[in-house]
Each structure stands twice: as structure tokens, then as C-alpha cells.
Amino acid sequence: MGLERDTIVAIATPAGRGAVGIIRLSGDQAVAIATRHLVWRGASPAARQLGRARFVDGAGEVVDELLAVRFPGPASYTGESVVELHGHGNPLLMERIVAELVRSGARLARPGEFTERAFLNGKVDLTQAEAVGALIAARSEGAARLARRLLAGELGAGLAALREAIVAVEAEVEAAIDFPEEEIDPAGGARLAARLAPVEAEVARLLAGHAAARHRIDGVRVVLVGAVNAGKSSLFNRLLEEERAIVTPEAGTTRDYLEGRVEWAGVEVRLVDTAGMREATGAAERAGIERSRGEAEGADLLLHVVDATGGPRAVSLPERPTLVVWNKVDLGAPPPPAEVGEAVACSARTGAGVASVRAWIVSRAQAAAADESVACLPRHRLGLEAVARGLRAARQGLIQGLSPELIAFELRAAQEALGELIGERPPEAVLEQIFSRFCIGK
Template identity: 40%
Template sequence: MRDYLCEDTIAAIGTPIGRGAIGIVRISGKDSLRILQEMFRTKSGERKEHFDSRKMYYGVVVDSSGEPIDEVLTVYMRAPKTFTGEDIVEIHSHGGIVVVRKILREVLRRGARLAEPGEFTMRAFIHGKIDLVQAEAINELINATSEVSAKVALKHLEGELSKKIKLLRDKLLEAKAYIEAAVDFPEEEVEIIESGEVKRRIQEVLNGIEKLLSTYRDGRIIKEGIKVAIVGRPNVGKSSLLNAILQEERAIVTEVPGTTRDIIEETVTLEGVPIRLIDTAGIRESSDVVERIGIERSLRSIERADVILFVIDGSCGFTEEDLKVSEMLRGKENVILVLNKKDLGLKVKCGEVSDWRCVEISAKSGEGIKELATEIVNMVLLDPETVLKGDDVLITSERHRELLEKARDSLIKVVNSIEAGFESPEFLSMDIDAALNALGEIVGQVTTEDMLDIIFSRFCIGK
């Protein structure tokens, strides 16, 4: 059960578990300084009662019997000018699981409790140090898989998205005030419908919401990566292509058809975008039970993929088996035809075989791999040049998308009511309030404990 009143003092290991040069134990709450005073000793073995805020001290930490645990550097940060808004202590010891865990156990023995996932960040939110978008951005930054996704998360953390949401809410509040003026001051003859002022203001907010929503597809791709399925008949070089893109021998490559019997999934960054590559079993009719299972999984991967790389052996042209795979992919617009084995000479050329996008490559020599990567990114991103710079604010969260759509739908009702001549200010205000609440939920101005539990449970412990 989370402590939403922040009455407990919490502690956790703030560095990855395992061997390392430094390990950090973080403490936050009203007992942080007391715990440090009880555990810390100067190099000469004396207790220290006074700690200046934000000053690093060198000494040792001891257990309850006074035995040294490790030499440390420690810092005390006085509230409220801290990350969580509470007193914070950090103990920097030598890395290594034994030492760091022993220090944490001693901190817990002296009255702190183990922090839950994301609880430090949650306390920063509760104490008004960051809003909910910024809190989520911290987790996105930690889990960023590419330079572009890190840039997008950093923009959220710096408050760029929050500013846009606040601007939309402010405009809605102005529109609502205009409606309420018609109710409160009828003698002034404020005409809601005829003046069109409310409709104009609402439409302006709707345009802003639509603009943000239009970034979600690119934002999701930047955050989660592009799912790319490599498909084709056996022995056309699918596994060689996977290895060429990864620049390592990940998949077994032989002359024997059907070597790959299960899907192999790897992640790589191409053109600054995370790509989830799926090397599938060669698609053909087979009597082998294991191979058939692999082929069935290949077919499922095709349906889930953002991009399908249809690989053929360009040195021998289309075969009957290639044509069967082609029929399976008919009507799909997310296919890139890959003519492999260019080093052996191609019997077919791009532009001669289909209306799909097409790239000529040699998985063996690496020729054409960069062009293929560019083609993959350009197929999926709506505005590759702008997105890859990482300068724009993008919607990356499904939660944000749903709430923006909820706000949009409420405002569309307002516009429709005005256009239909439905002049009840009370009902118009209700729909505007629904939009305000939806936008408020994005930044955390409107929250529930259940919603906070869901969001912060995705964090690691210690953050």
C-alpha cells in the first residue's frame, strides 16, 4: 500500500544490482537525517551530528553493533529543495551486491521502509516538484532505446508537452468564462451563439488537440520501435539479412533449406530509430512438424509487423514458392521487396516485379543495407526528417492519447450543439468541464490513487 501522505521514510538501492565501481542507497523522508547521523562515522571513528545541506562527506557507515560496513561518501539534502521535496540522504559506497545490500538492510533496520517501484518520483509529483507528464518522462528516459527516443523523453521532462496542455486548458477556461458571463450578466446581452466567440475558441483548442494527436503514431514508433518481419521462402538469405543488419552472426546460416525453424527476434537502432527485427522460418509446404509450427508463427508475425521485408533470391528470380508468398502478401501496403544476392548478379530488378517499394541488396557484402534501413524508417514515420531531429513534442503514451481523444470528443459536442442552435450554457459548460478534466488528468491536475498506482508501478525500485 503506497503512502500517499508521505509519512514514512523510504529507502532503496539507486544503482543497478551487480558489480560496479559505486553503489548508491537513497533515503527520503523525515527520518533521513537521523538515520544518517546514527550510521555515519568520520574516518577517526567519531559520530557526526551536523551535516550541511548539499555537501559531500567522507567517512564510514557502521552497523548496529558499531562494526564498519564500508568507506563511503554521503550527502544530505534538506527539504524542500530536493527531488522529492523531502529530506534526502544518499550513501555512495563501493559497488557490489553484498556491500550495498548490507547498507540498505541497516537503513531499514533504523526505521525506513523499502520503497515501492517509482515511489521517489511519485513523492516528487505529490509535493509539486514535477507534474505527471514529467514523472512519466523520467521512466521513458530511463528506458529509452535510441538517441531520438531519449530526446523526446527529455522534452517531456523539461515540460514542453505540459506547456502545450496548459495552454489548451487556459483557452478552454477562457471559453467557459465567456459562457458563464452570458448566465451571470444577462443584462449585458452577451450573445454566445451569434457572436461565434465560443465556437471560435473551442475550434482553436480542437485544432491544438488534433495536432498533438497527429504525432502519436510517430511517437509510439520512436518509443516502442518498428516491428519488422523478414519473410520469404527458405534459403533466400533472410537470416543473412538479419546478421547483416545486426552486424553480427546472430542467426545460423547454411545452404540447407529450413534451417530457421522458429522466429528469432533482435533489436537494433537504424537511422536513430529502434527496430525490432523478426527473422521468420521460411514459408513453404512442409511435412516436418517442427518446421510447420515455425511457419505458422511466421504467418502470425506478418500480421503483427509494421513493416514486412519480403526477401527473394534475386540471382535466380521469382520461383513458384516466391509467387505463393507474394499471393499471401497481396493487398498489404507495408511490404518492402528485398532483392538479395546482388553480388551474384540480379535476374530481376526493382521496378520490374511489383508495385511494392523495392531495394536491391547483398546481405553477404552489406551493399544496400543502409538504403534498406532508410526505406524502413520512411515507410513508417509520417514526417521522418522532423521526427528524427527530436525537436518536436510528440505524444508517446497511450494514456495521453486516450485522454486527448476524450477531450476532443467532448469539445466536438460543444461545437455541434452551437451549430445546431442549442443555446443552453449549462450543458455547454458540462462538456467543456469534461474536456478540462481529461486534459487535467494528463498532467495530474485531476488524479485518482488507482491511476497513480498504475503509472508508478511501471518504474524501477529506487526511482
């Protein structure tokens, strides 16, 4: 359980002013340090109950009037003794309180250090610890839901079960190494391989849903491309429901790409407006067109905006699901001909057909995010790929009757990769990477 650690302190609420600002302390001395500065109004409160107090500095001057609560370890967020001070959300006051607490023996917390301690004290596994960061960072309801599943331990528990299954097979293989008379005959090899198959399938399922989970968290990138003056910026503004991009009758108005975020049906959609494709007339426009190509390459979905009344049309596009937006139909243009493929007749000027464009994006974006797995962070993919490699090699080795040493080696690699994902004996560098991305006070 809790090793002896120094007491850390940080402001837990966002920077800036608010009705309430919360300061958090964690460590063996948390209560002792806080108590030195608290003058209770009435009796000091019981554990996990708020009490009213004045916070005084070393000279006895009142800094703030606040509510204070203590959570004794190990039943606290970090597993250590924790104190929270709920004062007024003024950064000057809060920083002064933190400075006083540091003067009395606390140390400023590093980013993510409270959650890191929760992990180090065994309150949560590593997948749950990083879920805290994901939950705080989530920008759509769907992303938050995924982070909550991670926080609830769904991935960690699933991985631990897979690991046990591998360890059981590994034990039998190790026995064959230690006791040659227990060698693995072809039937035995097939039987062990069959036990690994469902483990391999589950890892494959988690990996298969990773890309969808990334779409859920990062959003689906929808890039508007097309010739100059087709109406891309007008449509971009319509979809965002705000006048973001500059629209003019002049060709080549948009030179840089613009990005806007919307949340539709639980999926974050990142709309990107680009410079129209044509032979550029100036250096800035040429650079803009280069960027347009880059953006189109990075797109999940493309909206190819076409001026239905004619005008330039030639643009070469990368292979992506594409909707042709047959724009300016208010000018009496004919409907889109069949050969343009999936198309919607639209007028960015009147708004006709824009709902259909949006519906297409929503259905594609939902489809992209639909098969999400809870293995949703980049670290999960790398780890699971290592697990899959080890499992595949071990299973094939069992079927082909390779030496038990080799098979045991691969099983150990798979099993250790799982352990690393859950956070058993994690290398310092992994922890550093995960927790340094948090904000301070988390």
C-alpha cells in the first residue's frame, strides 16, 4: 500500500475566475499542513464532510473564507490522505493559499500527479488512470462515453482476463521444458493452440475497433474541396451555422484552410474549408492550393463542391468516401447527372439541400465511429499489436510443433505486453508520457 510520499498541492479547477476554486492536497501531511491554516467556524468536521473555515496565512491574516473537507486514505482519490479547500474562484486568492501551503511543507504537484498516485497506490490500473485524462479532454458526448467505459475498468479487466488465459497455456508449455517427459505431442499442441484462438480473436476485435474509437475521440474530418468559386466557403458557413469563412464573388478568396468543429449525433465532426483548386495566380494562393491537397489527403470524408451552372470542375481527389455537392441550384441549373456518383443538389445561398449534405455526413461519421472498441488510445493499439504478434507466433509454433522454448518465449512476450498495458511494472518513461499530458491538479 501507500509508500511514504511527500504531500503535494495544486489548484484543481480551471485557470481563471469562477464562483468556486478548489485546491487539493494529497499525502501523509495533508491534514497537518491544512489544519495549520484553518480556523473552523464551529467544530472541525468529520471525515468527508464539509466544514466552514477561514484560511489564514502564517501571520494570522485571513486570506479567504472557504469550505474544507478531508478524505482519509486509502478511501480517497489518490489512496492517500486528501484535503480539498473550496474557496472563491479568484486566481490571486488561490495562488496565495497554495503558496502558504507550500511554505508549510507541501510541494507543488506535477501535471497528472494526483492520478499518478492513485495508480501507484493501486486505486486504479493504468488504463483507468489514462481514462481520467481522456474524460477531461473529451469534446463530444460520444468521446466522453468511451472514456467513462475506460474509467470503469472495462479494458483493464478484459485484458487481465486475457492475460490469465495466456499464463495458463504458458505454464503447460514451461512444464514441457522443465520435464522433457511431458513433451507436447501434436494433439497436445493443437489443444493448446485452440485455447489461444479465442484470446487472439478478442485482441483482434479490440484492434479492429481502435480506428473507430479514434474517430469517436478525435472527430471525423470532413474536407470541402472543389474548384474556385464553387461555393465551398458558403457551404462551410452554412454547415457551421456561422459566418466563419470569407465569401466573395472573386475567385481565389480562400487561401488558407479553415477548420470548424460541430457535434452531430454524438460524433464530433471537424469541417475543413480549403482554397479552390485551379492554376494559382500568386504565391500565396499556390501555397493555399498545396495545403488543400494535403488536407484532402488527411480527410476521412470529402465534400466535392461543384458549381452546377458550369465553370471549372477539374480537380483530382484522393480515394475517400465522397459526396458531390451540386451547388447553386437556385440559379436554375439542371440536377446532377448520374455519372458524378453520389450527389446532392444544394444551394449554399438559400440553404436548400444543406440538410441532406449534413445527413450524409452524419450517417458516414456515425458509421466510422460505430464499431469503436474501448481500446481507444494510441498506446492501446501499439500494445495490442505486440500482444497479437506474440499470440500468432505462439499459436503457429504449437501447430507446427516448434520447440517449447520458442513457444514459451512468444507467450511471455504477449503476456508481458498485456501486463504493460494494464500497468504492471510500467517503465518510468511510459508513466512520464501518460501523466505529463494531464493538466495540473488532476
